[in-house]
Amino acid sequence: MNASPPAGAGVSALELIEVSRRYPEGGGVEAIDLEVPRGERLAVVGPSGSGKTTLLRLIAGLERPDGGAIRIDGTPANERPPRRRGLAMVFQEQPPYPHLDVAGNLAFGLKARGRAREEIQGRVREVADRLGIGGMLSRRPAQLSGGERRRVVLGRALATGAGIVLLDEPFSALDPPLRSALRADLIAWQERQGGTIVLVSHDQAEAMAFGHRLAVIRGGHLLQIGAPAEVYARPSHRFVAEFVGDPGASVIRCRIRVDPDAGRIDGLLPGASWTVPRGTPWMEALAGRPRREVDLALRPEHVEPITTEASADSPSLVGRVEGVEPRGFLRLVSARVGEHRLRFWSRPADGPEPGDRVPLRLRLRDASWFDPDTGEEIRTGG
Numbered sequence: 001m002n003a004s005p006p007a008g009a010g011v012s013a014l015e016l017i018e019v020s021r022r023y024p025e026g027g028g029v030e031a032i033d034l035e036v037p038r039g040e041r042l043a044v045v046g047p048s049g050s051g052k053t054t055l056l057r058l059i060a061g062l063e064r065p066d067g068g069a070i071r072i073d074g075t076p077a078n079e080r081p082p083r084r085r086g087l088a089m090v091f092q093e094q095p096p097y098p099h100l101d102v103a104g105n106l107a108f109g110l111k112a113r114g115r116a117r118e119e120i121q122g123r124v125r126e127v128a129d130r131l132g133i134g135g136m137l138s139r140r141p142a143q144l145s146g147g148e149r150r151r152v153v154l155g156r157a158l159a160t161g162a163g164i165v166l167l168d169e170p171f172s173a174l175d176p177p178l179r180s181a182l183r184a185d186l187i188a189w190q191e192r193q194g195g196t197i198v199l200v201s202h203d204q205a206e207a208m209a210f211g212h213r214l215a216v217i218r219g220g221h222l223l224q225i226g227a228p229a230e231v232y233a234r235p236s237h238r239f240v241a242e243f244v245g246d247p248g249a250s251v252i253r254c255r256i257r258v259d260p261d262a263g264r265i266d267g268l269l270p271g272a273s274w275t276v277p278r279g280t281p282w283m284e285a286l287a288g289r290p291r292r293e294v295d296l297a298l299r300p301e302h303v304e305p306i307t308t309e310a311s312a313d314s315p316s317l318v319g320r321v322e323g324v325e326p327r328g329f330l331r332l333v334s335a336r337v338g339e340h341r342l343r344f345w346s347r348p349a350d351g352p353e354p355g356d357r358v359p360l361r362l363r364l365r366d367a368s369w370f371d372p373d374t375g376e377e378i379r380t381g382g
């Protein structure tokens with residue numbers, strides 16, 4: 001798990017209260033409530049067009065909210081121009097200034113802020129060394145690789161010493177090893193220098209590895225925010241279960257039936273059923289709702305191939321293996337069960353092959369359940 005941010009001085013770096021920005025053509029963000037403590041790394045994920053960039057632009061002051069309040073370091077900021085917000089932003093695919101060398105790029109923000117020459121030189125050297133571009137200070141961007149150019153743009157933002165840094169897909173277009181190296185350098189920098197970072201990423205693994213907290217946004221709404229492990233394990237909305245994780249969860253509509261005479265509760269999903277005695281808390285939580293249907297979200301670790309008969313309270317199904325993806329130490333197996341596709345992990349040595357029929361057990365108690373109408377989590381106390 002990612003370490004918690006250091007305890008701040010009690011004042012949040014950022015506070016958004018019911019912030020909305022709706023574009024006339026549709027899109028934008030809607031009633032966002034968000035508090036970011038000082039020293040936190042917050043990662044924001046969501047599908048394309050969900051409002052992630054709009055959120056950063058609102059914080060940066062490049063976009064005016066239609067409603068709601070933005071506070072930076074405890075003071076109202078709605079009317080504050082971008083340059084007086086004490087933050088630095090790196091835009092998606094933003095290039096370095098081509099006419100300046102690396103040192104000139106890194107010094108740019110500090111010069112604009114009127115800092116003393118010695119301070120600028122010291123800071124440029126420090127940032128450059130930290131980001132692995134210390135030997136390239138007199139090169140022009142055209143003489144750098146793509147990864148080095150990204151480091152320059154990132155360094156330009158970090159060198160300003162801004163207390164809040166907003167990063168919109170800062171590592172896109174880099175290959176995975178470069179991404180993870182640059183991410184590690186950024187984390188190391190932030191842990192040393194403090195400061196607050198809000199990072200928007202399409203890459204979930206990156207977002208999870210980067211953020212003390214992960215925020216999931218869809219259609220302009222903030223659906224969930226929490227520690228990455230918590231968002232993964234306890235998604236508050238069906239969309240979060242499907243979106244977060246690689247792969248996301250498979251969702252299956254189930255029926256819950258109470259048989260008071262027999263003192264039991266049955267669960268039915270396509271091709272399988274399970275039964276528990278009345279009073280079993282997690283199933284009572286599902287049964288005690290007006291609607292009898294529930295959505296079950298299964299992550300790969302909730303599905304396991306079995307060799308023995310399943311027990312009554314955990315259904316077994318037979319899946320037909322459709323595909324096998326090598327994922328390093330493990331393989332991710334996709335199996336078709338009726339109209340659904342379930343995924344599970346297997347070891348290369350004993351894993352099934354495409355076309356095989358595999359009995360699968362579902363670990364229902366660890367899985368998540370959602371209201372089919374609202375998509376909201378049904379808490380089962382698990």
Ligand SMILES: Nc1ncnc2c1ncn2[C@@H]1O[C@H](COP(=O)(O)OP(=O)(O)OP(=O)(O)O)[C@@H](O)[C@H]1O
Nearest residue numbers: 023025026027028047048049050051052053054055
């Ligand atoms: N200046 C604008 N004028 C009108 N509509 C806009 C404007 N900026 C963004 N939008 C719309 O608002 C929605 C959210 O856009 P935004 O750029 O915030 O999404 P995003 O989550 O950052 O997407 P991506 O991951 O593709 O970068 C989109 O539907 C977009 O078309």
